[in-house]
Amino acid sequence: MRLLDKVVVITGAGSGVGRACALRFAQEGARIVVADVKDDWAAETVRLIEAAGGSATAVHCDVTVEAEVEAAVQAAVDTYGRLDVMFNNAGITGMVAGPVFEETTLEGWQTLTTVNFGGVFLGCKHAIRQFKAQGGGGTIVNTGSIAGMVGFGSVVYGATKGAVNQITKGLAVECAPHDIRVNAICPGTMPLTNFIMVDPANPFSKPPDDYLDMAAGLQPNGRYVTAEDCAEAALFLASDESRNITGVLLPVDGGYVAR
Numbered sequence: 001m002r003l004l005d006k007v008v009v010i011t012g013a014g015s016g017v018g019r020a021c022a023l024r025f026a027q028e029g030a031r032i033v034v035a036d037v038k039d040d041w042a043a044e045t046v047r048l049i050e051a052a053g054g055s056a057t058a059v060h061c062d063v064t065v066e067a068e069v070e071a072a073v074q075a076a077v078d079t080y081g082r083l084d085v086m087f088n089n090a091g092i093t094g095m096v097a098g099p100v101f102e103e104t105t106l107e108g109w110q111t112l113t114t115v116n117f118g119g120v121f122l123g124c125k126h127a128i129r130q131f132k133a134q135g136g137g138g139t140i141v142n143t144g145s146i147a148g149m150v151g152f153g154s155v156v157y158g159a160t161k162g163a164v165n166q167i168t169k170g171l172a173v174e175c176a177p178h179d180i181r182v183n184a185i186c187p188g189t190m191p192l193t194n195f196i197m198v199d200p201a202n203p204f205s206k207p208p209d210d211y212l213d214m215a216a217g218l219q220p221n222g223r224y225v226t227a228e229d230c231a232e233a234a235l236f237l238a239s240d241e242s243r244n245i246t247g248v249l250l251p252v253d254g255g256y257v258a259r
């Protein structure tokens with residue numbers, strides 16, 4: 001019960017890292033607002049949590065729309081009375097902007113920036129407002145990426161994640177006097193989420209073995225990263241166990257950025 005009675009909003013909780021964190025946090029006693037742009041995926045996360053005996057509610061939330069991010073925070077207050085943890089996790093692949101930098105369109109750049117950085121900006125903004133209004137501090141966890149720490153190959157995507165990593169550190173300093181902690185997990189390659197769907201017609205389906213082998217081979221330890229790996233790291237950063245840790249970018253990457 002490492003998050004007993006904590007109220008947590010998780011964006012992008014309909015799939016992948018967000019869903020794994022929602023399930024894991026609920027197991028530890030948290031009450032979860034499952035925020036996602038895909039309503040049916042969010043509803044399924046709530047169903048899985050409730051089937052396991054946990055407590056959760058789904059809200060429609062496009063993280064690029066300020067009113068919807070604000071409403072997700074308000075849903076935590078209206079449903080469970082307060083907000084303890086804001087987990088800004090929603091993000092999209094750099095493939096939307098194309099694989100080669102100089103062929104990136106302005107529209108692709110804008111989409112990536114608005115979702116990956118803008119969504120974190122809005123989530124932090126409205127969480128901090130709520131934390132200050134209710135008093136007693138609070139915790140923010142962001143999902144960055146190793147692509148925001150080193151050159152990875154998807155340049156615009158990496159730049160949006162570099163911005164997420166930097167807002168994490170900047171806010172950690174600015175908010176420390178208010179007992180608001182701000183940390184990030186920085187995952188390596190996770191081929192089992194819906195991030196880069198090998199078969200877009202079949203979300204949540206397992207990619208072929210050769211693709212999984214390729215993904216595993218990117219990490220020095222020869223293992224691909226899973227959403228469940230990220231959930232364990234995020235659980236620590238969300239819980240009071242990390243009460244004196246803020247401004248940290250925690251790689252969950254099998255040693256990728258240590259090379």
Ligand SMILES: NC(=O)c1ccc[n+]([C@@H]2O[C@H](COP(=O)([O-])OP(=O)(O)OC[C@H]3O[C@@H](n4cnc5c(N)ncnc54)[C@H](O)[C@@H]3O)[C@@H](O)[C@H]2O)c1
Nearest residue numbers: 012014015016017037062063090091145189190193194195
């Ligand atoms: N999969 C990887 O290899 C990898 C590596 C490093 C970092 N990440 C990051 O991890 C995070 C989670 O990705 P994932 O791998 O679980 O992918 P995923 O596609 O399985 O999950 C992302 C979720 O975010 C939701 N989402 C997308 N756009 C949204 C929006 N505008 N508003 C609200 N929700 C939105 C999707 O509906 C989905 O449920 C992202 O921030 C991603 O950038 C992924």
